[in-house]
Amino acid sequence: MIKPPTQATTINGHGRPRKSWRRGRLAVVTGLVTVLAATTLAQATPASASRTATPHLPRPTGSQPVGTISLHLKDTSRPDPWVPAVKYRELMVSLWYPARSPGRERAQYMTAKESELLLKDGGITGIPSDTLSRTRTNAFTDARPAGRKHSLPLVVLSPGHSKPRSELTGLAEELASRGYVVAAIDHTYENVATTFPDGRVTTCVTCEIAKERGWWVKLEKSRAADVSFVLDQLTGKHPKWKSARLIDTSKIAMAGHSAGGASTVTAMLQDSRLRAGIDLDGTVESEVPASGLSRPFLLLGKPATYTPGKGEAAASWERVWTGLNGWKRWLLMTGAVHLSFTDLGVLADQIGLEVGADIAGVRATDITRRYVTAFFDQHLRDKPQSLLDQPSARYPEITFCAPEEKTCA
Template sequence: MSILDAVLGFAVLAFAVTAVAALSIAQRVASIALPALLAGCVAQWLIEGFYWQFAPTYLLLAAATGLVVWQRKSRGGGWATVARVGVGLLLVPAALAWALVPVPNLPRPSGSYAVGTEVLRLVDANRPEPATDAPNDHRNVVVQAWYPADPAAHGKRPAYLDGRGRLPERVTVLPSCMMRGYDRIDTHALLDVPVNPDRARWPVVLFSPGYGAPRAFYTGLIADLASRGFVVLAVDHPYEAAVTELADGTIATPHERFLDDDPDQTRYMSGQLDVRTADLRFVVDQLERPDIMGSRLFGHLDTEHVAAIGHSFGGATAAAALATDPRLKAAANIDGTLYGTLPQQSLTKPFLLLESDHEETGHGAAYLDGNRALLARLQAGGFRYEIAEANHYSFTDAPRFFADPARFLMAHLMGGARGPRQTQRATNDILTAFLREPFGGGRGDVAAAAARYRDIHGGPVR
């Protein structure tokens, strides 16, 4: 939310409250306040365009103005009370509309590098698309690279979300109408700029999102990780992600093929895990191809040091990729339930499990038992940490879609009082320390990274 939006919204609400509670005062200030408020509305519309969140505010301003003018020309009476109640009732939708901010603010990355980004829309000619029936439809994999950028570079801001102007009715559980202004989100990165020349090659981290979530919803976490000296390749898994733009410009939305004899969908999720794991393997295959990586990234990727991380179902994907692809050096699962035979795997590379607060998220038995079994079979050791007062969505941008008062209320109802900024900062501090050793930088002090934050519990797994 911009400063103009916040100031204008608060001012209109204050004027309406004054009009309802003290009409005599409202009449005295109207000559000064109304021109300023009307000018603010015009400026907001011209500068930032129309947001549906502002419609109740415009209506409230019009109603409060009408109330003041009508009261000035009349003697009040019973109808004055009715008018006051009517305007008072409009305060509720005006305030509720601001629960969903028109343009979320993402945190500025905390690392020492400027961040660049590039989108690669790839097609795996060796795999058919399992979600469609077209015989010539091959598997698309969409990758957005986030990387340390040349600090002297200039460029434009990238789009936050695929499918601008063509979004489906809903994006995960959120109505797409609330995302009308998301093209104005500042990702704190520049599009298609040169890679930072400080190092010849940068270590690579694959990132897989949660089930149904587009890669965009992790921009805050990913951009911050890239600013610390990693090339992060965020992978969209088409026809499962809420919205993805394919190589031919098609907007892909979820195509879920649930089975009648699979009531808890474990077989379906196991199959999807195989599809996702193959997606990550395909991305690793492309890292040394100049025709795919292009002039910006090719030659700047340290393909000897590649890891996989992910959130929720993406965390399971990262673990499955580590179990099946010897090119990966490490993996991290952020709050993900494991499926299929993955809990019985014996991982031979370093592994990290990062968890939200168990009490606030309410992890199910499949999550608890599966991760406990996987950790017990680790061959190369690893770590497990639980972040208190973080819920399952604290690792995503989703809490930032809501205004601070709404976020405060949600934290009390759903947990997550630590907030996305502190949760993601702690996550990336721990990830950076964890990846140091498998990426050839010497032993990282993971315990010290976790200890910098209050109430993060856990440690090494032997």
């Protein structure tokens, strides 16, 4: 049985606590960090009838098998921004890529220890501590990469604050099955648990820090530096991935969820290699300069937070929108909650928790994948996508917003 919430707090899309009558971070078993860092749920209750024995990610819809590998990277040019005693920035990065054929070894979603720490941090009881580590993925660790030299676009993914890079695995698998290389970053000390090859597990130093707008701006800038470093390591003269020659360095983009989405704006402003970007339900604190950002950008979020004219978070998107001088869209997904844009909405449904969404996790995942893929296909592969031009009968949950007029339809 899941222990009921006992304290008062809900948490907005950027990870900042707000007063409420329930403790939102206990809302989702697999939300663990998701709810801890970013959901607006008031409570969650078991829905045992919908439980499945083994959590699993929806299969990707592309035509190619998916391979994956993890990289351990060290940036010796700068100290860690959160633990200054550590004189270098150390990161774990997962890569997904199209493969020649399926392998035999499926990738683990996360380690048993990571699952244990995340569940404990969320106050979740009554389920095995390794529940999340048993999630079935669709990528293989022994699959050989496929593709011609310099033929594959690269997409960088950044998760929400306090959340692991694994929360975006389903999206990464989808993109890889459609011919993209995808790099998801664990931003060290910003996540409840990151495991390194030598067995060390770092925890969330930033979760204990009192936060105000200036702190979030620092976080966004720090993540932008992480992204630029990872791009250096994948596309420089001595790349850390032996198959990096497959990457087309003229076709690089970024997407992120929550704080990761907010950081996408800053990363694009700081690194011109990023040709397009997506913010998935993330409040942006950094300012877009007067010169603006002329590269394509997609804002995709939930109506409760990001309807134009409806509060502080929406106002942050309005500031960004004004500074976007190129192709841009502001889309909202009816029925979504904060975790709906990640794997965690799907996994919560499978485990049997009601998390407050009016859209099924698998449906939200399908929609997120479809619009994200359409965006990158259009702006990295020059394949026009009518889906991005007007509402679709196939996806009636998506509304197009005109922030100048404070309307969505």
